[in-house]
Amino acid sequence: EAGVAQSPRYKIIEKRQSVAFWCNPISGHATLYWYQQILGQGPKLLIQFQNNGVVDDSQLPKDRFSAERLKGVDSTLKIQPAKLEDSAVYLCASSPPGIKDTQYFGPGTRLTVL
Amino acid sequence: GESVGLHLPTLSVQEGDNSIINCAYSNSASDYFIWYKQESGKGPQFIIDIRSNMDKRQGQRVTVLLNKTVKHLSLQIAATQPGDSAVYFCAELFGNEKLTFGTGTRLTIIP
Numbered sequence: 447e448a449g450v451a452q453s454p455r456y457k458i459i460e461k462r463q464s465v466a467f468w469c470n471p472i473s474g475h476a477t478l479y480w481y482q483q484i485l486g487q488g489p490k491l492l493i494q495f496q497n498n499g500v501v502d503d504s505q506l507p508k509d510r511f512s513a514e515r516l517k518g519v520d521s522t523l524k525i526q527p528a529k530l531e532d533s534a535v536y537l538c539a540s541s542p543p544g545i546k547d548t549q550y551f552g553p554g555t556r557l558t559v560l
Numbered sequence: 561g562e563s564v565g566l567h568l569p570t571l572s573v574q575e576g577d578n579s580i581i582n583c584a585y586s587n588s589a590s591d592y593f594i595w596y597k598q599e600s601g602k603g604p605q606f607i608i609d610i611r612s613n614m615d616k617r618q619g620q621r622v623t624v625l626l627n628k629t630v631k632h633l634s635l636q637i638a639a640t641q642p643g644d645s646a647v648y649f650c651a652e653l654f655g656n657e658k659l660t661f662g663t664g665t666r667l668t669i670i671p
Contacts, residue, residue, distance in 0.1 A: 486568050505658075537603050554601075
């Protein structure tokens with residue numbers, strides 16, 4: 447079974463630029479999560495989708511971050527404009543229908559904002 | 561703050577010895593706990609889980625202990641191997657709330 451795919455793996459941008467990350471969850475997984483992991487810390491949930499609907503985006507900085515999962519499969523996370531403090535690893539995870547406790551993580555995208 | 565987060569708790573263990581990684585969780589109502597392993601450049605990987613109605617659960621070379629009285633979780637790894645070197649996170653879940661991760665502990669295996 448293929449795992450969660452993410453791209454790009456690394457991205458370096460200057461502050462105030464825009465960036466987008468892509469995630470393809472495990473086939474059949476209805477729930478998709480985006481996490482932000484700052485160096486030395488545990489992952490922090492940004493947004494959770496159930497199919498193409500948002501379940502929880504309470505910790506998403508909506509003035510600069512946006513995410514979509516239009517067809518209920520793959521998802522994109524965008525930052526516009528980026529700030530220095532957005533430097534982190536952005537992890538995507540997915541879980542099977544009805545089993546939200548078990549989340550499978552992708553390798554992440556390491557973002558550096560200069 | 562961020563400066564505290566940069567200094568992960570660390571544990572160095574001789575290869576072949578047993579490791580014990582501890583975690584204090586925050587919500588006394590949490591009913592599900594997971595230990596994740598994160599190797600450099602990879603996403604967290606599920607190791608073992610435990611529900612709040614249990615106080616011990618064993619897997620292959622790993623054991624999780626839950627002490628709800630003091631809100632403490634531990635992960636025991638038997639006969640550690642070089643491949644066990646990673647950062648280990650505990651995570652807690654309450655009902656339909658979001659999974660909340662702890663700070664993490666960096667485990668280094670000394671050959």
